[in-house]
Amino acid sequence: MKVNSDSSWAGLHRSVEGISRQASGMQNAAENIVGVTVGVLNGPTTSMPVDRVSVRENAVGLDDSFIDMKESHYGYLGNLKAVKASDEAFEQLLDLAVPMGRDTEQS
Numbered sequence: 816m817k818v819n820s821d822s823s824w825a826g827l828h829r830s831v832e833g834i835s836r837q838a839s840g841m842q843n844a845a846e847n848i849v850g851v852t853v854g855v856l857n858g859p860t861t862s863m864p865v866d867r868v869s870v871r872e873n874a875v876g877l878d879d880s881f882i883d884m885k886e887s888h889y890g891y892l893g894n895l896k897a898v899k900a901s902d903e904a905f906e907q908l909l910d911l912a913v914p915m916g917r918d919t920e921q922s
Contacts, residue, residue: 827901833894840887847880 855877 837891
């Protein structure tokens, strides 16, 4: 079978690459969330009074990290759906090429 740039094989390959990219994005976002959370829990690194904690700059990073996590999650789910659709298309092509029951009739 010849694989063209617009073939189903190429679409499946792009979807699998997308899954890998989105998984990396979720991993990076999770590491950022952990880093920001640890920074807030450990307190400020500057010489501020003990009874005052500034979380404003960390909260922005936390918000962005959660948004990145959700974006990567939805991208991951979208690529999984594309893989499933490609799998169903290949199944239908195989059913056309080798009809069900054909092998049993020849025996």
